[in-house]
Each structure stands twice: as structure tokens, then as C-alpha cells.
Amino acid sequence: MIAEILSTGDEVMLGDLVDTNSAYLCDRLKQLGLVVSQITARGDDIEAVKETVLEISRRAGICLVTGGLGPTSDDITAQACARAAGQPLKMHPQAYETMKKYFHRRGFALTPENEKQAMLPAAADVLINTCGTAPGFFFHLNQCLFFCMPGVPSEMRQMMETQVVPHITKVFSLTPNLHIRRLTVFGLPESRVSALLQEFSDLFPHIRLGFRASFPTIEVKLVFDATGFRPESRKFFDSTIQGEKDLDAEENDPRAYFEKAGRWVLRQLGKKVVSLTGLSLEAEVGLLLKQRNQTLAVAESCTGGLISHLITEVPGSSDYFLLSAVTYANAAKIKVLGVSSETLAAHGAVHETTALEMAQGVRQVSGANWAVSTTGIAGPGGGPTQKKVGTVCIGLAGPGVADAGQYHFTFDDRSRNKKIFAAMALEVLRRKLAEGELKGVKRDIMGEG
Numbered sequence: 001m002i003a004e005i006l007s008t009g010d011e012v013m014l015g016d017l018v019d020t021n022s023a024y025l026c027d028r029l030k031q032l033g034l035v036v037s038q039i040t041a042r043g044d045d046i047e048a049v050k051e052t053v054l055e056i057s058r059r060a061g062i063c064l065v066t067g068g069l070g071p072t073s074d075d076i077t078a079q080a081c082a083r084a085a086g087q088p089l090k091m092h093p094q095a096y097e098t099m100k101k102y103f104h105r106r107g108f109a110l111t112p113e114n115e116k117q118a119m120l121p122a123a124a125d126v127l128i129n130t131c132g133t134a135p136g137f138f139f140h141l142n143q144c145l146f147f148c149m150p151g152v153p154s155e156m157r158q159m160m161e162t163q164v165v166p167h168i169t170k171v172f173s174l175t176p177n178l179h180i181r182r183l184t185v186f187g188l189p190e191s192r193v194s195a196l197l198q199e200f201s202d203l204f205p206h207i208r209l210g211f212r213a214s215f216p217t218i219e220v221k222l223v224f225d226a227t228g229f230r231p232e233s234r235k236f237f238d239s240t241i242q243g244e245k246d247l248d249a250e251e252n253d254p255r256a257y258f259e260k261a262g263r264w265v266l267r268q269l270g271k272k273v274v275s276l277t278g279l280s281l282e283a284e285v286g287l288l289l290k291q292r293n294q295t296l297a298v299a300e301s302c303t304g305g306l307i308s309h310l311i312t313e314v315p316g317s318s319d320y321f322l323l324s325a326v327t328y329a330n331a332a333k334i335k336v337l338g339v340s341s342e343t344l345a346a347h348g349a350v351h352e353t354t355a356l357e358m359a360q361g362v363r364q365v366s367g368a369n370w371a372v373s374t375t376g377i378a379g380p381g382g383g384p385t386q387k388k389v390g391t392v393c394i395g396l397a398g399p400g401v402a403d404a405g406q407y408h409f410t411f412d413d414r415s416r417n418k419k420i421f422a423a424m425a426l427e428v429l430r431r432k433l434a435e436g437e438l439k440g441v442k443r444d445i446m447g448e449g
Helices: 020-031 046-059 077-085 093-105 112-118 153-171 190-196 231-240 254-272 281-292 306-312 330-337 341-347 352-366 414-435 441-446
Strands: 003-008 036-042 062-066 089-091 119-121 125-127 136-141 144-149 178-186 207-214 217-225 273-275 296-300 321-326 370-376 391-398 401-408
Touching: 003 020, 003 046, 020 036, 020 062, 020 153, 036 046, 046 062, 046 077, 046 136, 046 144, 062 153, 077 089, 077 119, 077 136, 077 144, 089 093, 093 112, 093 125, 112 119, 119 136, 125 144, 125 153, 136 153, 144 153, 178 254, 178 281, 190 207, 190 217, 190 254, 207 254, 217 254, 254 273, 273 281, 281 306, 281 414, 296 306, 296 352, 306 321, 306 414, 321 330, 321 352, 330 341, 330 352, 341 352, 352 370, 352 391, 352 401, 370 414, 391 414, 401 414
Parallel strands: 003 036, 003 062, 062 144, 296 321, 296 370
Antiparallel strands: 089 119, 125 136, 136 144, 178 217, 178 273, 207 217, 370 391, 391 401
């Protein structure tokens, strides 16, 4: 079945708004076994949207439409869909009542401008908006079922999950044959990841391999459409994977094929894979802390609170994250964290001993199980000759752990240095939580002893 997405609004066309809705909807349909064949964006033009709806109705089976359901004059999705379907707009009592209740709960009057939002194509059915003012609706046109939802992401997602997805699964017999696996990689450039996996397409011709760089990590994605998968792939298993036993009959199936590909990728990338499920470094650290029922505190200098920001972007981080201390000045390191003035006088702020004392200090102040610290030179201006731009010292303190290391990166950009310093600190902690040891972290990530 062909599925499409139609995103409406001048703000999308002018670049004033990033269309995150389409990315979310593509992913959600994929989970249902549907791959979106086309995404179309149209401005606030009734005729343009009407013609696009007509075109989609003749080639697609499902179309998800977002935007243009508000109370202002440029919200024209309902009018455009009504014209495409050759129907008048009418006041839908159910849509009106849900809006009335929503406004009443918040102590606001329902204005004539808002009432416009309940004017929907005559033959359409209502999609209730439980967290906003704009009702959605759905209707059939030619061979296509259209679902029109608000453009506000939180409202759209709620409507998609509670009403659109159940309706799609009820109307259509969908068999999710799409297998997807995401791996998060840290410590390799995208070109090197690609080189390590260059044989993948020959070894696993039925699986698409994709890369998405989001500095300083890379997502490696395996996508396998099992529809039409044939048993003759057994020859592939028997002949091309060296050092592995031949597959027996029950292993020669789509899932075994996909798992085999995943294991091959993991062997190629080794310890550079920081998440087997596509989680960010900070989310993976949070997961490990939750599993251990342990807590974390952070002391930052050169990263200026970036580590703390990343950690608190993860939902549920309040379960394990206790304290952030951005001690940029040496005086703050001494007063807040208890770093020795003698240490600073002897070694300076950018040194392993300073980093360790920062980690130990914030751990003691917070009472956390674990603490990590950063102190370094992000640039563009440098420190002394022996402390170049791109140098960071990372301290780690925890149960029976008191360690620090110095790392060197070659980026000239301050922002990129801060990002990779923060990621490196999280990776040092992740390695300790996941593997119970820190030996070889510098070699694995930096290629150094």
C-alpha cells in the first residue's frame, strides 16, 4: 500500500519552521509496516492544497496531513479538502462540543474565530483533540483515506497515537515485515565507519545500510523489508561468512538473516558501538545508571554545562541525576568542589589531578554514586604550549574508582570541541558502567596507548 504525507503551511515553505512532524509520521508508519513513498509540502493556498489532495487521492491508500487547522485566515486545510471532495463545510457538533469543553476547562470563552475550527468537510469524521483546540478529521477520497491533524507536534502526536493508529490498524490488514536496527557509534569518523562496512552490501544484499552523522556520534541503520524474502539466501549464509557454522533449517528465515547481519556489523565496529538500540550516549548512560539504581553528579569547566544539558534532555533523568556544578573559575573549583589550591598552582586547571579532584569534590558534595568532570581548552584561543586547543582532562569518581585521563582532539571549532569533550566524558562513564573497567578507553577512542 502506498502511504504519503502532506505538510501544509507557509512557515514550512519559508523555512521558518522545521518539519519534524513528517519525520515522526514516517517513523510511526514504518512501525506499522508502511513505508512512506512521498512527502509533499504546500503553503497556505487553498487551490494548491486542493489539487495536491486530488493528486494524492488517485495514487495513495493512506495520506497523513498536518497543519492548517487553526482559527486564523491562513488555516485552510479543511476548506481545501472540502473542495477536493466536492463537499460543503459544515459545523460538526462533536467537534464543536469537544472544543467547548476544552475552552471551559481552561476558563476561556469560545470565540467565533475558534468556532471556525469545527467547520469540517460534510462527509468527514472527527478526530478528537484532547490537548489542543483544533479538531482533526478523516475522510475517503477516490482510493485514499486521509487523516488531517494539527500542525502543533504535541497535539499531532497525541491524535496519531490515540486515534489515527488504531483506525489504520482496524481498517487495513498490515503485516509489519520491515525490520530495523539502529546502532550508535562514537570514536570513528563517518568515512571510517563506511570503510569498515564496505562489504556489507555484498554479504547482505537484501538489507539496506544507512548512516546518519550527528556530531560526534554516528547512527548506523539496518533496514530489511522481509516481504518476498526467499530461502535461497541459505547459499549466502553457507558460503560467505567465514568461521561460522552453516545455518540449519530453522535458522534460514528472515529474522535469522537480519540478526546475522547485525552481528557482522557489531564485529566490524567493535567497541566503537556505544548503544545497540540507537540510544544517544547520554540516554545509554542513564539506562545503565537506572539498571544499577545509582546516581550521578557532574562538575564542568570547559564544557560549560553541556554534559548536564545532555543528561537532562533524557526523560526520567531526575531518577539518577543529582547535581551539576559549572566551576569555570579556579576560585569556584576551590570553593565549591574543594580542589586544592596547591594542585592548581602546581599543575593548572587543565590537568588530570585537577579533573580528578573536581570529580571527587562534586561526588562528595552531592552524595552521588558516580561523578564525572571536565576541564580543558575548547579554543579558539589556546593555553600554554604544552596544553593545546582540543585538550581535555576527564575525571571519574565512583565506588572504588578514582581515575582521570587527558585526551587530545584536533578540531579548531570551539563548539565542536565542547561537544566532543562532553561525549568523551559520557563515554568514559559508560565504559565503566557497562564493562567495569577503564583500561584501553583512550586507545579504543583516540587510537593512543
